[in-house]
Amino acid sequence: MNKDFLNLGRQPIANSFLSSISKKSLKSEYFYNLIISFNTKSFLVSVKKPVNPKIQYTDKYAHRAAESETMRKAFRSAALKLFKRFKPKKIMEIGSNDGVFLKNFPRQKVVGVEPCKNLADITKKKFTTYPSFWNKILAKKILKKHSKIDLIFSANTISHIPNLSETFEAVFNILSDNGVLVIEDPSLSSVIKINSYDQFYDEHVYVFSTLAVENVVKKYKLRLFDVEKIDTHGGSLRYYICKNNSKYKKTKRLDLILSEERKTGLNNFSTFKKFANKVKNSKKKLVSLLKKIKKKNNKIISYGATYKSTTVFNYCKIDNRYLHYVTDTTLNKQGKFTPGTHIPIISPEIGFNESVDYAFLGAWNFKKEIINKEKKFLKRGGKFITHVPDIKILTK
Numbered sequence: 001m002n003k004d005f006l007n008l009g010r011q012p013i014a015n016s017f018l019s020s021i022s023k024k025s026l027k028s029e030y031f032y033n034l035i036i037s038f039n040t041k042s043f044l045v046s047v048k049k050p051v052n053p054k055i056q057y058t059d060k061y062a063h064r065a066a067e068s069e070t071m072r073k074a075f076r077s078a079a080l081k082l083f084k085r086f087k088p089k090k091i092m093e094i095g096s097n098d099g100v101f102l103k104n105f106p107r108q109k110v111v112g113v114e115p116c117k118n119l120a121d122i123t124k125k126k127f128t129t130y131p132s133f134w135n136k137i138l139a140k141k142i143l144k145k146h147s148k149i150d151l152i153f154s155a156n157t158i159s160h161i162p163n164l165s166e167t168f169e170a171v172f173n174i175l176s177d178n179g180v181l182v183i184e185d186p187s188l189s190s191v192i193k194i195n196s197y198d199q200f201y202d203e204h205v206y207v208f209s210t211l212a213v214e215n216v217v218k219k220y221k222l223r224l225f226d227v228e229k230i231d232t233h234g235g236s237l238r239y240y241i242c243k244n245n246s247k248y249k250k251t252k253r254l255d256l257i258l259s260e261e262r263k264t265g266l267n268n269f270s271t272f273k274k275f276a277n278k279v280k281n282s283k284k285k286l287v288s289l290l291k292k293i294k295k296k297n298n299k300i301i302s303y304g305a306t307y308k309s310t311t312v313f314n315y316c317k318i319d320n321r322y323l324h325y326v327t328d329t330t331l332n333k334q335g336k337f338t339p340g341t342h343i344p345i346i347s348p349e350i351g352f353n354e355s356v357d358y359a360f361l362g363a364w365n366f367k368k369e370i371i372n373k374e375k376k377f378l379k380r381g382g383k384f385i386t387h388v389p390d391i392k393i394l395t396k
């Protein structure tokens with residue numbers, strides 16, 4: 001049974017950065033209600049009514065995984081580690097984005113799957129890329145040209161696909177007998193612990209726990225045999241999944257993480273009700289802090305036009321009454337406006353200057369990288385504001 005625990009209100013598509021805020025374009029802006037539910041049987045946490053993927057993953061898709069140094073390094077080290085452990089002959093990535101993971105392997109060994117045409121167009125020059133959604137029809141098509149796959153990697157993508165049966169059945173069909181599916185996604189345990197409610201938005205149809213992944217894959221003749229904690233995106237998990245009859249044994253760290261999650265209460269609805277109360281408090285505190293700063297005539301901007309901040313801004317109703325603009329290094333976000341709240345997005349070269357007093361860390365998951373890069377800002381008295389894990393002002 002699905003039980004709702006969090007209502008984040010009326011939200012736009014997190015990646016629908018607007019090119020203009022003319023009456024016409026505002027009229028066509030799409031909104032939906034972002035309600036989060038918990039399944040008392042499988043322990044799966046999901047968006048109650050997922051948005052149609054066809055309006056999310058278009059040829060204007062904004063996110064570039066290679067945009068941060070942290071992620072470039074993380075994907076390189078994942079690639080080397082997985083290659084050493086599984087020695088795959090054929091590697092496929094579901095959601096290959098700008099190729100930041102697959103570019104670490106020889107091109108003849110890899111296949112990319114990427115439904116956003118603008119991204120697939122970039123990588124098809126470097127390796128075979130199918131510009132399609134992942135499903136059984138595509139798996140069949142790939143198998144006509146390639147051998148079965150020994151390593152399927154998918155970072156921040158499986159949690160985005162509403163239809164889990166289609167996803168895992170297609171994986172089963174294309175995976176070699178001792179092949180491994182490796183999934184990385186933000187961990188539910190971290191979301192609860194650090195109150196990062198902004199990990200909930202339209203694309204994150206699921207925020208997985210190990211408990212839920214173990215239950216879900218069982219239905220598709222697959223088996224979770226290992227899991228690993230990783231630092232990315234504020235705390236993620238890397239799940240290792242194989243076919244039921246394959247050679248891999250369940251690891252000790254999987255048992256350990258499963259029991260940690262039971263202790264955290266990820267199998268218990270009351271945990272999520274408590275979390276929802278913390279989220280409401282976080283909203284109150286953030287808005288009151290911004291109001292206080294504005295009263296003193298200080299200039300506040302936001303650092304990083306993340307999808308996550310779409311949730312924060314729309315849930316807390318933060319618009320350009322509070323924030324002058326948002327800075328972001330991604331070229332195709334610059335010159336646009338934030339979804340739902342319509343705050344201008346500009347490049348850091350232009351916007352991150354002497355006039356800024358406070359910067360809200362939209363990209364809080366890159367706090368270390370950003371603080372390291374923006375020492376001058378802090379030195380001259382500039383301050384960062386973060387809402388994770390608590391509302392806090394960060395000074396030098």
Ligand code: JHZ
Binds near residue numbers: 157330373
């Ligand atoms: P970042 C996206 O979410 C979408 P977002 C997606 N659904 C998902 O699951 C996660 O990624 C993984 C900018 N930036 O990675 C670059 C600076 O401007 O937290 C990015 O636009 N300066 C697929 O959008 C944004 O911030 C910097 O110094 O929440 C970060 O976005 C740095 C480090 C980043 O993901």
